[in-house]
Each structure stands twice: as structure tokens, then as C-alpha cells.
Amino acid sequence: MSGRRSRSRQSSGTSRISEDQINELIINLQQLLPELRDSRRSDKVSAARVLQDTCNYIRNLHREVDDLSERLSELLANTDTAQAALIRSLLTP
Amino acid sequence: MESISPARSSGYDQSRRKRKKKQPSPPPSSSSVQKWRSEKQQQIYSTNIIQSLRELRISAAAADPSAKLAPPRGGGRAVRDAAYRSLAVTARGRTLWSRAILSKAVKVKLKFRKQNRPRNSNPTTMVSITGSNRLRKRRATVLRLKAKGLPAVQSKVKLLGRLIPGCRKQPLPVVLEETTDYIVAMEMQIRALNAIISAVSSSSAPRTPTPGTGHDGEETHMLG
Numbered sequence: 001m002s003g004r005r006s007r008s009r010q011s012s013g014t015s016r017i018s019e020d021q022i023n024e025l026i027i028n029l030q031q032l033l034p035e036l037r038d039s040r041r042s043d044k045v046s047a048a049r050v051l052q053d054t055c056n057y058i059r060n061l062h063r064e065v066d067d068l069s070e071r072l073s074e075l076l077a078n079t080d081t082a083q084a085a086l087i088r089s090l091l092t093p
Numbered sequence: 094m095e096s097i098s099p100a101r102s103s104g105y106d107q108s109r110r111k112r113k114k115k116q117p118s119p120p121p122s123s124s125s126v127q128k129w130r131s132e133k134q135q136q137i138y139s140t141n142i143i144q145s146l147r148e149l150r151i152s153a154a155a156a157d158p159s160a161k162l163a164p165p166r167g168g169g170r171a172v173r174d175a176a177y178r179s180l181a182v183t184a185r186g187r188t189l190w191s192r193a194i195l196s197k198a199v200k201v202k203l204k205f206r207k208q209n210r211p212r213n214s215n216p217t218t219m220v221s222i223t224g225s226n227r228l229r230k231r232r233a234t235v236l237r238l239k240a241k242g243l244p245a246v247q248s249k250v251k252l253l254g255r256l257i258p259g260c261r262k263q264p265l266p267v268v269l270e271e272t273t274d275y276i277v278a279m280e281m282q283i284r285a286l287n288a289i290i291s292a293v294s295s296s297s298a299p300r301t302p303t304p305g306t307g308h309d310g311e312e313t314h315m316l317g
Binding site: 026047048054057062064070071072076090 | 136256272273279
């Protein structure tokens with residue numbers, strides 16, 4: 001019994017990344033999510049919930065980038081002279 | 094809601110200070126988040142992506158001299174790949190996902206070009222890119238996670254690892270760090286794409302006095 005305890009203490013001592021650090025990473029993640037950022041019960045949001053919402057959020061972001069790149073390709077296909085104006089407008093501060 | 098110059102300069106100084114201190118593993122948390130939200134990063138990214146879009150159009154025009162417009166179906170995918178590649182380049186190779194995106198692009202290029210070249214060149218490039226990944230993996234698998242070894246958390250993190258490029262076999266803390274950076278980078282990418290689209294559409298439409306940043310009240314994007 002005592003051997004097991006000492007072993008567990010050793011492992012937590014030598015581990016580089018502790019449970020607290022993981023909690024902190026998950027809290028950082030929670031701060032990024034728009035839904036959970038302004039949640040009132042910020043202490044009681046479980047890690048699984050944060051991760052699930054993160055998956056959904058990333059899928060939404062992927063979809064949005066796909067939509068935007070479709071629109072951009074259509075725009076670029078239809079307008080030729082817009083390119084010069086675009087580069088000028090974006091590269092001059 | 095763009096961050097103004099004080100935030101930009103503080104993020105830049107932070108990265109400089111960290112480099113001088115020579116930390117063994119720079120944690121990509123708050124400093125990288127600030128960096129992706131800065132105006133400067135968005136400008137760098139815009140420059141990169143516009144350059145790659147120009148190359149796209151030139152190659153498309155050269156392939157089809159008769160057709161004046163690029164094919165709309167394939168064009169969207171090409172634009173999206175260019176967007177992700179530019180994003181990975183802007184990340185300057187400090188994160189797993191950016192290196193994975195770039196190595197995927199290199200692999201496709203090599204496969205496309207290679208007919209006679211032996212395949213020995215591929216493993217060497219992969220080793221140089223994933224060398225640091227192997228070190229990370231060994232270090233993190235030694236530890237034992239107690240409560241975070243919950244099957245629910247583990248399965249969700251595996252899902253997350255599949256969504257983010259290059260993180261399929263990574264341990265939990267690595268996936269979490271990569272996710273944080275990836276999300277903020279994607280948000281910047283969406284902001285930049287919106288700005289480009291509004292700039293292109295406003296320049297092609299009849300001239301109306303629009304402000305320089307081109308931030309329309311778009312309803313389609315969820316940010317801001």
C-alpha cells in the first residue's frame with residue numbers, strides 16, 4: 001500500500017505536465033469559445049463540455065472558411081481588374 | 094474590433110523577450126493568441142495569401158488560355174488550399190498544425206512531379222519536420238494522468254486531434270495547445286478573407302465612399 005502511494009507521488013513529481021496545467025489549458029480554451037466565454041457558471045463547465053463545444057466551433061470555422069473561399073474564387077473569376085485595386089487597397093496602410 | 098498599435102507592440106515585445114530568455118519549450122498560449130489578433134499578423138497574412146492567389150490565377154490562365162474565368166468548382170478548393178497554406182506560412186512553423194499543412198502540400202507536390210525520382214527523398218524531409226514531434230511524444234507519454242484520464246475527455250480529445258491537421262497521434266496536452274493556437278489563427282483567417290472579399294466586391298461595384306478597412310456588417314460571419 002505504501003509502495004503504491006510512494007510510486008504515485010514519484011510519478012506526479014517527475015511528470016512535466018500536471019493536472020493543473022491541463023486544467024489551465026482547458027480554461028484557456030474556454031475563454032476562446034464565444035458560447036462559453038460569457039457563461040455565468042464559469043466554474044461548473046465540465047472539461048468534456050468545453051471539448052465538445054470546441055469540436056463544434058472548429059467545424060463551424062472550417063465550414064465558414066470553405067464558404068468564404070468559394071465566394072472569393074467566384075469573385076476573382078468574374079472580376080479581372082479588381083485584382084489590381086485589391087492589392088493596392090490592402091497593401092497601403 | 095481590431096486591436097490597435099499598443100496591443101500589437103506588446104505582443105511583439107513579448108515574443109522578443111521570450112526568445113532572449115531561451116525557454117526550453119515556449120508555451121503557445123497567451124503570446125500567440127495576442128499575436129494572431131494583432132493588425133500586423135493580419136497584414137502579413139493578407140500579403141501572403143494575395144501572392145499565392147496571384148500565382149493561382151496565373152497558372153489557371155496559362156492552362157486555359159481560351160477560357161477567361163477560372164473554373165468555379167475547382168477554384169474554390171484551390172483558394173481554400175492557398176488560404177490554409179498562407180496561414181501555415183504566417184505561423185512560421187512554430188506549431189504542429191502549420192508544419193503538418195506545409196508538409197502535406199510538399200508531399201502532394203512531390204507526388205505530382207515524381208515519376209522517375211526515387212522515394213527516398215520523402216522520408217528524409219518528413220524526419221526533419223517531425224523530428225521535434227517525436228521528442229515531444231516521448232516526454233509526454235511518461236506521465237500518468239489521473240482524473241483527466243476519463244474516457245469521456247480522452248475520446249473528445251481524440252476527436253479534436255482528428256480535426257486539427259497533424260494532431261492525430263499527439264498526447265492530450267499537445268492537442269490542447271495546438272487547438273488554442275489553431276482556433277485563433279482560423280479566426281484571423283476568417284477576418285482577413287472577409288476583408289479581402291469586401292475589398293474585391295467594393296472595387297468591382299460602382300464606387301461608393303467606403304472606409305479603408307472594409308469591415309461591413311456581414312451577417313454570415315460569426316465573429317465580432
